[in-house]
Amino acid sequence: MRYLHTMVRVKDLDASLHFYTTLFGLTEVRRYENEKGRFTLVFLAASDDIEAARANSTPCLELTYNWDTEDYTGGRNFGHLAYEVDDIYAICQKLMDNGVIINRPPRDGHMAFVRSPDGISIEILQKGANLPAAEPWASMPNTGAW
Template sequence: MSFQGEQYPGVQSPTAESDGFRLNHTMLRVKDPERALAFYTRVFGMRVLCRLDFEEMQFSLYFLARPEAGESVPEATGERTVWTFGQRGVLELTHNWGTEEQADFAYHDGNAEPQGFGHICFSVPDLEAAEAWFDANDVEFVKRSDQGKMKNVVFVKDRDGYWIEVVQAERLAALGD
């Protein structure tokens, strides 16, 4: 029998109407797209899949992901946009035009009071190598892997202050026992 998901109060069986649904992307608002794009492309190796501008509403959307080696990404803009919205694990960075020019402007990171949104998470092949890479790129740490009660979990901040959890999957097996 295939895995049907862990069961808790409130969990209901999926219906046929939700067949084919998948989580596509998470959106973060960014003050300065140049700084945000430099961070996610340099530090986390993501690629911009497509940019959509909404001139009337004065905002732009940047969709980033880390396609697998050998994965074929369409070159034609329309085809690539459709392909992007069919993927998993996409990060949408939303830039409201003009925020980059406001010195005191900042978005709520969700971790300050009142708490709300928490973080996004990246899985890496080698946690120590990732920590060294973050140090080499002046990434701000919230928590290193040897700190706090949760060992083997790193938290860093992006350029807008959003928290990013970083894990090495093999190190988390004991959490499920």
């Protein structure tokens, strides 16, 4: 397992980038714009981590900017923790066997979401290529919020 990033939702991307880069000293290492999903992801790294972050081999801070405005209340601006795993089906099965609800099952063999006992959302991503679709995951519906 490898820790990937911490995601924080931001309301004003320019103001947030000013804070995190100009004032706080982080560096933008990659950006992803999704017109269909109407969001922008900006990954930031600390100065000692820039090269490793560009190679995607060290954790980053992910700023998520949703193009449609929303006021984030109740800590909703904190998004999730993300981990990459060797076998997404095996880890989801282990969690489920131990009473953890799989909020967003890995139907695509790539991504799942669960919550910690304290309600922290955790994204689980398959390392490398997606695994082939498999049951019970392929037909399992989402449960609750993730």
